Amino acid sequence: MEYMNKNIVEIHEALKTGKVSVKNLINESLLKSREVQEKCNAFVSILNDAKEVNITDNLLSGIPYGIKDNYSTKGILTTGSSNTLKDYVPFFNATVIDKLNECGAIGVNKTALDEFGMGGTGLSAHTGYIRNPWDAERMCAGSSSGSAAAVSSGVYPYALGSDTGDSIRKPAAYCGIVGYKPTYGMISRFGLFAYASSLDHCGVLTRCVDDAAIVVDAIKGKDSKDMTSWDSSNINLFKNINNEISNKKLCYIKEICDISFYPNPTDELRKHLSKFNEVIEKVKELGFEVVEESINQNLLNALPAVYDVISYAEATSNLSNLTGIIFGPRGEGNNINEIMKDYRTKGFSSLIKRRFVIGSYVLQKENQEKYFVNAQRVRRLLVNEWKKIFETYSAVILPVSSGPAKYIDKSKNIISEGTKVLEEHLQIGDFGGFPSITIPSGYVDNLPVGINITCDIFNDELVLQIAKKIEGKLGLKNIIAGEVR
Numbered sequence: 001m002e003y004m005n006k007n008i009v010e011i012h013e014a015l016k017t018g019k020v021s022v023k024n025l026i027n028e029s030l031l032k033s034r035e036v037q038e039k040c041n042a043f044v045s046i047l048n049d050a051k052e053v054n055i056t057d058n059l060l061s062g063i064p065y066g067i068k069d070n071y072s073t074k075g076i077l078t079t080g081s082s083n084t085l086k087d088y089v090p091f092f093n094a095t096v097i098d099k100l101n102e103c104g105a106i107g108v109n110k111t112a113l114d115e116f117g118m119g120g121t122g123l124s125a126h127t128g129y130i131r132n133p134w135d136a137e138r139m140c141a142g143s144s145s146g147s148a149a150a151v152s153s154g155v156y157p158y159a160l161g162s163d164t165g166d167s168i169r170k171p172a173a174y175c176g177i178v179g180y181k182p183t184y185g186m187i188s189r190f191g192l193f194a195y196a197s198s199l200d201h202c203g204v205l206t207r208c209v210d211d212a213a214i215v216v217d218a219i220k221g222k223d224s225k226d227m228t229s230w231d232s233s234n235i236n237l238f239k240n241i242n243n244e245i246s247n248k249k250l251c252y253i254k255e256i257c258d259i260s261f262y263p264n265p266t267d268e269l270r271k272h273l274s275k276f277n278e279v280i281e282k283v284k285e286l287g288f289e290v291v292e293e294s295i296n297q298n299l300l301n302a303l304p305a306v307y308d309v310i311s312y313a314e315a316t317s318n319l320s321n322l323t324g325i326i327f328g329p330r331g332e333g334n335n336i337n338e339i340m341k342d343y344r345t346k347g348f349s350s351l352i353k354r355r356f357v358i359g360s361y362v363l364q365k366e367n368q369e370k371y372f373v374n375a376q377r378v379r380r381l382l383v384n385e386w387k388k389i390f391e392t393y394s395a396v397i398l399p400v401s402s403g404p405a406k407y408i409d410k411s412k413n414i415i416s417e418g419t420k421v422l423e424e425h426l427q428i429g430d431f432g433g434f435p436s437i438t439i440p441s442g443y444v445d446n447l448p449v450g451i452n453i454t455c456d457i458f459n460d461e462l463v464l465q466i467a468k469k470i471e472g473k474l475g476l477k478n479i480i481a482g483e484v485r
C-alpha cells in the first residue's frame with residue numbers, strides 16, 4: 001500500500017491508527033525520491049538518514065516533505081542550486097524549517113531550483129535540467145521546479161517553494177498540482193536565500209487546497225528575525241476552509257484571457273483559453289458572479305519590464321554577499337578583487353550574470369531615477385489597478401500561462417505572438433503581496449494546465465475558500481503525474 005500519494009489528513013489517520021509506521025513512510029518517500037531523481041533530476045540531495053519522530057496530534061507529524069534548496073537547513077547542504085554555494089552547509093535553520101521540525105515533519109530531500117530562484121524554466125540549476133514528470137522532454141517551469149516535480153510524482157504530499165514572480169504558482173500549473181503563496185510577510189523569510197526582498201514570498205506546493213491550508217497554518221506567523229512578518233494568529237486557514245461563502249463576485253481580465261487580444265493564436269492557445277472559458281462557466285454554476293473586467297493595456301504591457309528592473313536590481317544588491325570569501329569555493333587571484341571576480345565568474349550561470357549586469361546598470365546613480373525609481377512608480381500604478389478591482393470583486397481568476405508545459409528544447413515550442421503578459425501576469429501577485437493560489441483546471445493535449453485565484457492582502461482565508469469550492473466543482477485534486485482525468 002502506498003501512502004505518499006495520499007493527502008495529509010489521510011496519511012495522519014493511517015499513522016494514528018497504526019496502518020503505517022513513520023519508518024515505512026520515510027522509506028516509501030526515499031524510494032520514490034530515487035525514482036524521481038532518475039526520471040526528472042529533481043533533487044540537489046536526498047536525505048537518506050532522515051530520522052523517525054514520534055507521532056503526535058499535529059497533522060504534519062511523521063510525514064515526509066520536500067525542501068526547496070534555497071531554504072537554509074542546519075548541517076545539511078544548501079546550495080540554492082548554484083555552483084557558488086555547491087558545498088555550503090549552513091549553521092542555522094530557516095524559521096520555516098524550525099517550525100516544521102517542531103511539528104514533527106520530516107524533510108527527506110532538498111529540491112532543485114533555477115539558480116537562486118531566478119528563472120522560470122528549471123533549466124538553470126547547477127545539477128542540470130529538471131524534467132517534467134508528465135513528459136520528460138518538457139520543463140516544470142520554475143523556479144520551484146524540483147518541488148513541483150516531486151509533489152506531482154507522489155514523493156510526499158507537500159514541498160516548500162518560494163515565489164518572487166510566479167515560482168510556486170507556475171510550476172504547480174505545469175505539473176497539475178496546487179501552489180499557494182500567502183500574503184507577503186505571512187510566512188517569515190528568515191533563512192530563505194534572498195532574491196528580490198520586496199517580492200520574495202515563502203509558500204507551498206501540494207496536491208489539494210486543504211493541504212496547502214494545513215501547511216501554511218503550521219509555518220506562518222510573526223518572527224522577530226523578519227521585520228516584514230506579521231501576526232496572523234487570528235487567521236485559521238484549514239479550520240475555516242469550508243466556511244460558506246456566498247454572493248462573491250469574481251472577475252477575469254479580458255486583456256489577458258480573451259483570444260481576440262492575441263494576433264495569430266496557435267491551436268494550443270485557442271484550446272487553452274477556451275478551456276478557461278469552460279472553467280468560468282463551471283465557477284458560475286457554483287453561484288459566484290463572474291464578470292469580465294478591463295485593465296489599461298499599456299500598463300499591463302509594462303508588467304514584465306517593471307518586474308525585470310525591480311527584481312534584477314534587488315538581486316544584484318542581495319547577492320553581492322556572494323564573494324567567495326566568507327562561504328563558497330575560494331576563487332583564484334592575487335588580491336581580493338581578483339579572488340571575488342574569479343569566484344563569481346566561474347560560479348554563476350550566464351542567466352544570472354546577465355541579470356546582474358542589468359541590475360547594476362539600473363542602480364547606477366545616473367540611471368536610478370529613470371529606470372529603478374520609475375519601475376517602482378509603475379509597480380504602484382499596477383497594484384492600484386488591482387486594488388481598485390478588489391473594491392468591487394473578491395478575487396481575480398485567470399489562466400496561469402499560455403498553455404501546458406513547454407518543451408526543454410526551445411525549437412519545439414510554438415509560441416504565439418504577444419503572450420508575454422499571459423505568461424507573466426502572476427507577477428502582480430508579488431508586486432502587491434496578494435495571496436494567490438494556482439489549482440489544476442484541466443488538460444490541454446493530455447498535459448495539465450492551471451488557473452490562478454488572487455485576492456486582496458490579508459484575505460488568505462477567502463482565497464483558499466474560493467479555491468476549495470472550485471477544486472470541488474472541477475473534481476481535480478490529488479492528481480499524480482500521468483493521471484489524466
Ligand code: GLN
Nearest residue numbers: 117119120164165166167
Ligand atoms: N520567472 C521569474 C524570474 O525569473 C520568477 C522567479 C521566482 O518567482 N522566483 O524571476
